[in-house]
Amino acid sequence: MSTQAKTDQGKERTRLQLSPPDRIAAWHAAEDADRLRRQLQQWFAFYDDTIHGYVWRPSLTKSGSGIKDYTAFLREKVAGIAPDDKSTVIGVPVGRAALMAQLDDEMIPYTPEELIAMAGSRWHGASRR
Numbered sequence: 737m738s739t740q741a742k743t744d745q746g747k748e749r750t751r752l753q754l755s756p757p758d759r760i761a762a763w764h765a766a767e768d769a770d771r772l773r774r775q776l777q778q779w780f781a782f783y784d785d786t787i788h789g790y791v792w793r794p795s796l797t798k799s800g801s802g803i804k805d806y807t808a809f810l811r812e813k814v815a816g817i818a819p820d821d822k823s824t825v826i827g828v829p830v831g832r833a834a835l836m837a838q839l840d841d842e843m844i845p846y847t848p849e850e851l852i853a854m855a856g857s858r859w860h861g862a863s864r865r
Contacts, residue, residue: 763811769803769810
């Protein structure tokens with residue numbers, strides 16, 4: 737087995753051994769990095785308009801692409817979410833008792849099963865239109 741294959745195998749094993757909180761932290765870090773990239777874009781756009789004669793684009797392009805690459809790394813390699821995956825839910829299941837307590841705190845008078853049934857009936861009703 738080649739050194740590259742062993743390295744790839746070790747990386748894959750490490751990714752699969754991450755606990756759910758680590759995957760959640762990676763997902764949140766990726767979201768924060770995306771927000772940072774957007775803020776930098778707004779900041780550079782503001783200063784492009786106010787300081788004439790100074791071009792910020794090379795800095796923005798370099799930092800923006802670096803943040804974008806890091807975000808992709810966090811989502812794909814650390815959190816284990818493919819770029820085209822729109823169905824994976826990131827989070828920690830809390831269980832029925834905790835969900836009931838949260839519903840009670842929000843003064844929602846329905847059980848989780850009743851909420852799912854209501855959502856299903858509204859979904860089917862909307863899809864018939």
